[in-house]
Amino acid sequence: MSTLYAQVKHEITISDVEDSMFAQVVKGAWADFTSxxxxxxxxxxxxITGPLPKLDVNHTLxxxxxxxxxxxxxxxxRKSQTEGFTSKTKLERLxxxxxxxxxxxGGHTCLAPQRHLQPVSDKKQNAGQLN
Structure with a gap:
């Protein structure tokens, strides 16, 4: 059985501000992930969000x-740090x-496993089949 841990926000800004909505979303996702x-x-x-700003569509997705x-x-x-692979804006999003x-x-430098970072649009195409 698969479970989708989802948060719904009408709008969100991808931001490194510590008390932002995005920070709350990441903390909630991390709590779910480590449960x-x-x-x-x-x-x-x-x-799950409403329409994203063009910056996020072009540089975060x-x-x-x-x-x-x-x-x-x-x-x-390694790919993201390869010279010429990506833009400075995308590196800033990362x-x-x-x-x-x-x-x-709590300050660890690891990233969550990549398979969980799938855009919802892909999930819709594979409805009922979570990877």
């Missing part, structure tokens, strides 16, 4: 896609995610 009931093999975490389709966290980080994850997990 005893979260099944790494079957469960997923989603943030691609970063999530790269994470999703990387074989490991090491591969994802830095924001890393910063918020570190805040949520």
């Amino acid at each position: 005893d009931t979260f099944d790494l093999q079957n469960d997923a975490i989603a943030l 691609p970063v999530l896609e790269w994470a999703r389709y990387s074989a490991s966290a090491d591969e994802f980080i 830095r924001i995610f890393k910063s918020q994850l570190q805040s949520a997990n």
